[in-house]
Amino acid sequence: MAEAHPVGFQWVMEAKLRGAKIIHVDPRFTRTSALAHTFVPLRAGTDIAFLGGIINYVLQNELDFREYVVAYTNAASIVSDEYTDPDELDGLFSGFDPETRTYSPESWQYAQQEHEGDTRQDMHEQRETSSAQQFGSHGASVSSALRDDTLQDPNCVYQILKRHFSRYTPEMVEQVCGVSPEAFREVCEAWTQNSGRERTTALCYSVGWTQHSVGAQYIRTAAILQLLLGNIGRTGGGIMALRGHASIQGSTDIPTLFDLLPGYLPMPSASKHPDFQTYVDSIRKPGAKGFWDNSKAYTVNLLKAYWGEKATAENDFCFDYMPKLTGDHGTYRTVLDMIDGKVKGYFLFGQNPAVGSAHGRAQRLGMANLDWLVVRDLVEIESASFWRNSPEIATGEIVPEECRTEVFLFPAASHVEKEGTFTQTQRMLQWREKALDPKGDCRSELWFLYHLGRLLRERLAGSARERDRPLLDLVWDYVPPEHQHEPWGEPSAEKVLMEINGYEIATGRPLSSFTEMKEDGSTLGGCWIYTGVFKDGVNQAARRKPASEQSWVAPEWGWAWPANRRTLYNRASADPDGKPWSERKAYVWWDEAAGEWTGHDVPDFEKTKPPSYRAPDGARGVAALAGDDAFIMNGDGKGALYVPQGLIDGPLPTHYEPVESPFRNALYAQQGNPTRKDYPRPDNPINPSFPDEAEQVAVFPYVFTTSRLTEHHTSGAMSRYLEYLSELQPEMFVEVSPALAQERGLEHMGWCHVITSRSAVEGRVLVTERLIPLRVEGRVVHQVWLPYHWGAGGMVTGDSANDLFGITLDPNVLIQESKVGTCDVRPGRRPTGPALREYIAGYLQRAGLDTGRRTPILTTGTAGSHTDGREADEGAQP
Amino acid sequence: MDLSKTFLSWPVLRQFSGNDPLGRGTAARSGQTERITARTETADRVARSVCPYCAVGCGQRVYVKDEKVVQIEGDPDSPISRGRLCPKGAASKNLVTGPMRESKVRYRRPFGTEWEDLDLETAMNMVADRVLKVRDETWQDEDESGNKVRRTMGIAGLGGATLDNEENYLIKKLWTAMGAVQIENQARI
Numbered sequence A: 001m002a003e004a005h006p007v008g009f010q011w012v013m014e015a016k017l018r019g020a021k022i023i024h025v026d027p028r029f030t031r032t033s034a035l036a037h038t039f040v041p042l043r044a045g046t047d048i049a050f051l052g053g054i055i056n057y058v059l060q061n062e063l064d065f066r067e068y069v070v071a072y073t074n075a076a077s078i079v080s081d082e083y084t085d086p087d088e089l090d091g092l093f094s095g096f097d098p099e100t101r102t103y104s105p106e107s108w109q110y111a112q113q114e115h116e117g118d119t120r121q122d123m124h125e126q127r128e129t130s131s132a133q134q135f136g137s138h139g140a141s142v143s144s145a146l147r148d149d150t151l152q153d154p155n156c157v158y159q160i161l162k163r164h165f166s167r168y169t170p171e172m173v174e175q176v177c178g179v180s181p182e183a184f185r186e187v188c189e190a191w192t193q194n195s196g197r198e199r200t201t202a203l204c205y206s207v208g209w210t211q212h213s214v215g216a217q218y219i220r221t222a223a224i225l226q227l228l229l230g231n232i233g234r235t236g237g238g239i240m241a242l243r244g245h246a247s248i249q250g251s252t253d254i255p256t257l258f259d260l261l262p263g264y265l266p267m268p269s270a271s272k273h274p275d276f277q278t279y280v281d282s283i284r285k286p287g288a289k290g291f292w293d294n295s296k297a298y299t300v301n302l303l304k305a306y307w308g309e310k311a312t313a314e315n316d317f318c319f320d321y322m323p324k325l326t327g328d329h330g331t332y333r334t335v336l337d338m339i340d341g342k343v344k345g346y347f348l349f350g351q352n353p354a355v356g357s358a359h360g361r362a363q364r365l366g367m368a369n370l371d372w373l374v375v376r377d378l379v380e381i382e383s384a385s386f387w388r389n390s391p392e393i394a395t396g397e398i399v400p401e402e403c404r405t406e407v408f409l410f411p412a413a414s415h416v417e418k419e420g421t422f423t424q425t426q427r428m429l430q431w432r433e434k435a436l437d438p439k440g441d442c443r444s445e446l447w448f449l450y451h452l453g454r455l456l457r458e459r460l461a462g463s464a465r466e467r468d469r470p471l472l473d474l475v476w477d478y479v480p481p482e483h484q485h486e487p488w489g490e491p492s493a494e495k496v497l498m499e500i501n502g503y504e505i506a507t508g509r510p511l512s513s514f515t516e517m518k519e520d521g522s523t524l525g526g527c528w529i530y531t532g533v534f535k536d537g538v539n540q541a542a543r544r545k546p547a548s549e550q551s552w553v554a555p556e557w558g559w560a561w562p563a564n565r566r567t568l569y570n571r572a573s574a575d576p577d578g579k580p581w582s583e584r585k586a587y588v589w590w591d592e593a594a595g596e597w598t599g600h601d602v603p604d605f606e607k608t609k610p611p612s613y614r615a616p617d618g619a620r621g622v623a624a625l626a627g628d629d630a631f632i633m634n635g636d637g638k639g640a641l642y643v644p645q646g647l648i649d650g651p652l653p654t655h656y657e658p659v660e661s662p663f664r665n666a667l668y669a670q671q672g673n674p675t676r677k678d679y680p681r682p683d684n685p686i687n688p689s690f691p692d693e694a695e696q697v698a699v700f701p702y703v704f705t706t707s708r709l710t711e712h713h714t715s716g717a718m719s720r721y722l723e724y725l726s727e728l729q730p731e732m733f734v735e736v737s738p739a740l741a742q743e744r745g746l747e748h749m750g751w752c753h754v755i756t757s758r759s760a761v762e763g764r765v766l767v768t769e770r771l772i773p774l775r776v777e778g779r780v781v782h783q784v785w786l787p788y789h790w791g792a793g794g795m796v797t798g799d800s801a802n803d804l805f806g807i808t809l810d811p812n813v814l815i816q817e818s819k820v821g822t823c824d825v826r827p828g829r830r831p832t833g834p835a836l837r838e839y840i841a842g843y844l845q846r847a848g849l850d851t852g853r854r855t856p857i858l859t860t861g862t863a864g865s866h867t868d869g870r871e872a873d874e875g876a877q878p
Numbered sequence B: 001m002d003l004s005k006t007f008l009s010w011p012v013l014r015q016f017s018g019n020d021p022l023g024r025g026t027a028a029r030s031g032q033t034e035r036i037t038a039r040t041e042t043a044d045r046v047a048r049s050v051c052p053y054c055a056v057g058c059g060q061r062v063y064v065k066d067e068k069v070v071q072i073e074g075d076p077d078s079p080i081s082r083g084r085l086c087p088k089g090a091a092s093k094n095l096v097t098g099p100m101r102e103s104k105v106r107y108r109r110p111f112g113t114e115w116e117d118l119d120l121e122t123a124m125n126m127v128a129d130r131v132l133k134v135r136d137e138t139w140q141d142e143d144e145s146g147n148k149v150r151r152t153m154g155i156a157g158l159g160g161a162t163l164d165n166e167e168n169y170l171i172k173k174l175w176t177a178m179g180a181v182q183i184e185n186q187a188r189i
C-alpha cells in the first residue's frame, strides 16, 4: 500500500500513531513492510490457505462475534443435506461434471428452498460470460431458508464452515504458505483480539488479489473472516480494495465490459433472455428480498436513456435493440480471435495492452493481424508502435512491410483539459474542472465518441435496415447550445452526467434517488446506482467543502454511490436493536424518538424502517427486508459466509495451487481450480505442474510475481514518457534473494533474464534480502520479483514482465492469473532476434510442451476416469 | 553597517529568538525567498482537479497562466489527501506538459514503415467509414441456434481506467447501439 497507494497509506500511519497494530503479508518486503509492526512473507498464490487458517483459528476457538454473526450473516441458515464438501471429495464440491468442468449447484442450496433454476448448463454459460460479476453485487437470491440460531445443526452454514476449514491448521499453513506457526499465531491473535464490540480490524488488499485463477475466492475468504469477526459495515473495519486506476471503480459501475450494462445490470444473453420479461426476472428473482427487486425500473430507465421516446412499454422499451451475448467475449478471447483473423477493427482508449495485458506477445501478434487499429492516448504507446518496435520485429514474427494493420493514433486530452468525474476506490465520484483547452488535435474521449457516433448516424440516415434502427433511434444530443453552431463542438460532460443521474421526462426534474425511478417510462436514468449525483439539480460530485469545515466522514466532499453512503451496509454498525455496538464504534443508529436511522453517515437502510420491523407473509423485495436485515442487496438480507448460488467454483473458498506451481496441493488431490477458464492452444503454453513429470516441472523451478513501483504506473504510458518519473526509476530490474543469486550465479547490478514457456525478459539483477526463501512442503522455494512497467517506447525502455505470463482466467470474472507463475532465471542477457524464439523452443522441449501436450486440469480419482479436461474444453472452442 | 544584514539574520538565531522554534516557517526564509513569487500566486486561474493515476483520488489544484499549466499541487482541502501527492501525482504537470505528448494525428498505412500526418477531420471520417464497413461485413442477425443476436463480432474495444464516467457511458451506449459487444476495460485486467 505504501508503494502503490502512498497517499492512502497516510491513514494507516495515522492509525499506527493512535496505537493500531499494522501487519503486512506479502511475498516481498516492501516500503509497507518497513512501516508495519509485523511483516509476514508468504508464498505467492497461497492466500486462501493463509486466511483459511485464520478462519479455522476463529471457528475452533469460537472467537467469532456471535451476536453479529447470528443476526447479520447466514451462519444459521441450513444447507441441503446433499451438499458434500471438498474435504470428502478430494478437493471438489458436490455436483461436479468432469466433462464440462463445471458444477451443478443444486446440492449447494439452502434446505427446502425452492430451487430457482441454476443448472450445469447455466454454470457453463456463467463462466463464459463472467456473470458471477453480476451475482457478486446481487448476492444470492434466497427467500426463506430454514435456520438454527444456536448454530448447532450439523447442516447449518456455521458448522459446514467449521468442518470445511478444519484442515487449515497452523501446520498446514506452514507447509503450504511457508509461514512459521509463531508468525501465523501472532496474526491470528492480533486480528481476533482487535475485533468485536469495541474494536474493529480493516483488511486492505491491492487488486493483484484479483489476478489469480481463484481471485474471486480470495476476496470471498476475506469476506468470511471479516463477517465472522463483525468487521463489515462498521467504522474501522471493512475490506478495502485498493484499486489501481483513477476511475477503475467507475469503469465497472458504468462499465465498458462486455457482460455488463451500467449499474451492474447484465448484458442480455441470446439463449437466456429471449425477451424483456425473462431478462428482468432473471435479475430480480421473483420472491427474493432486497433492492434488486426493482430491476425492472432500473432497466426501463436505462433503455429510456438510450432510446428516448422510441422506447415504449408497447415495444418493451426497445429491449430487442440490444446485441446479445453467446459466450465468452472477454478481452483475452478477443485477442486470440484477432490472431485467428476474426476481429477486424480494434479501438484502444487510453489502454496499452502490448505492455499491460498478460501474454504480451499474443497481444501484439493479434494487433498485427487486424484491418485497422485506432489508438487514443497522450503519447505514442507501444500498442500504437507495435509495427515498428515490438519485440516481434526483432524475432522476425512481425515484418513492417508485410503487416497490413492500418493504425490511427489520435492524441488525447489530458485530465486537466476536459471536465468529468472519476470514481475513486471508495466509490466516491469527484468532478474535475477543466483548466484549459487541449492543444492541436488533442481531444477528449467524449468528443471522439460523440463525433464518431454522429458520423455513423449521418452516414446511415434514411436507412431502412432493421440493424440500423438502434443507431438511428439513439438519443445522441450532448453538444450544448453554445457550441451547436460548430460542426465539431465539444459535448458537455455535465449533460451526460445528468442523463446518467436521470430525470423526470415531462419536467426535466433531476431524480434525487433511484427509488424515484419509474417502471412506466416516465423517468429515465442511465445508471441507477449513480442517481442522486445530480440531486436537487446540483452537481454533487463537484462539492469541495474543505475537510476542516465538516465532520470526519466528510459527506460534503464529492459524492459516493449509492445515495452518498460512505460505508456500505452500515446498518451493521448498530446491534439488531439499532443501538451502537459500543460508544467507541458508534456510526449509524436508530433514533427511537425521531423514528429514523441517523448517525455520522447516510444510513444504508430505509430511513424510517425500525429495527423491530418484520415482513408480513408473502412480502417481497424491499418490503421483505426485516429491520435487522443489514445486507440489503442480498436476497436473504444476510452477509454471505456461504454462497449457495452465483459462484462458478464453489460455495466456499478452497485452496488450490496456482495453475503453474512447483508444488503438489497439500490439502486435496485436486491440484488447481478445476473450473478455471483456459485456452488450450499452441500459442498459449502453460508451464508444467503436478501431475506432470517432476523433471518437466523442474524446468521452471522458481515462483515469480510482479507488482508496481511507486514511481511508475501500470504499462508506463503515464510514467515512462515523463522526465522525472523516468529518472527516479530508469531501468527494468529483477529482485532475487542472495541465496538464489548464489544458486544461479547472478551478480548484483549485472544482467539476468527470466524465462517461461511464453518468453524471456531481461533486467538488472537486484540481490536483496527483501526476498526471503521460504520452506514449503519440506523444501526451499525461491521467489523472484519483477516490476511490470517497461516496454519499447518512452524515455526509459526495457522488457515487459507481462510477456512472461500465459492466459488462464478466474472462472467467475474472467480475469487472468498474472500475479504468480513459475520460471527459470539465468545470468546474462537474453538471446535477441530469432534466437530468442529458438531459446524458448528449447525450454518447451525440455518441459515436454513442444508436442502440444498440456497439463491435465483434473487430478482427482473421485472425479472419475476422465482426468483431463482438455478435450471437453477444446470441444467448446469454435 | 547594517546589523540586521549580518549575524543577527542567521536563520539559527532567528529560529531561537523568534516564534518559529522548529525552523520550518519564517526562520528559514532568506532574502532570496522573499524576492521570489510562487507560480501559484501569479497564475491567471486555478482549477480543482483530481490526480489521474491511482484510485486514492487525491485532490489537485491546477494553476494556469497564459493558457499554460504552470503548476499542479495537492489540494489541502481534500479529506482524502490533505494536500499531499505522491511522486506520480506530483509529476502530473510533467504528464500534461511533457515533451513526448502527441498533438497531431498520426497515421500508419497498411504495410507502411513510417508514420504519416493526417488531418483530424479526415481521420475521423476514415474511422467512421471503416466501422460501418466492418460492421456490415461481419453482421450477425442470429446465432447458430436461431436466437436473435443482432451484432457484429468484427469490432472490439479496450478502454483504460483513467477515462471519465461520462466517457465510459458514451462508449457503452455507442457500442451497444452499433451492435458491438466486445468492449472491455482495464477493470477486466
Ligand code: SF4
Binding pocket: A004, A005, A006, A007, A008, B051, B052, B053, B054, B055, B056, B057, B058, B081, B084, B085, B086, B087, B088, B089, B090
Ligand atoms: S497522488 Fe499518488 S496516491 Fe494520490 S491519487 Fe495520485 S497516484 Fe494515487
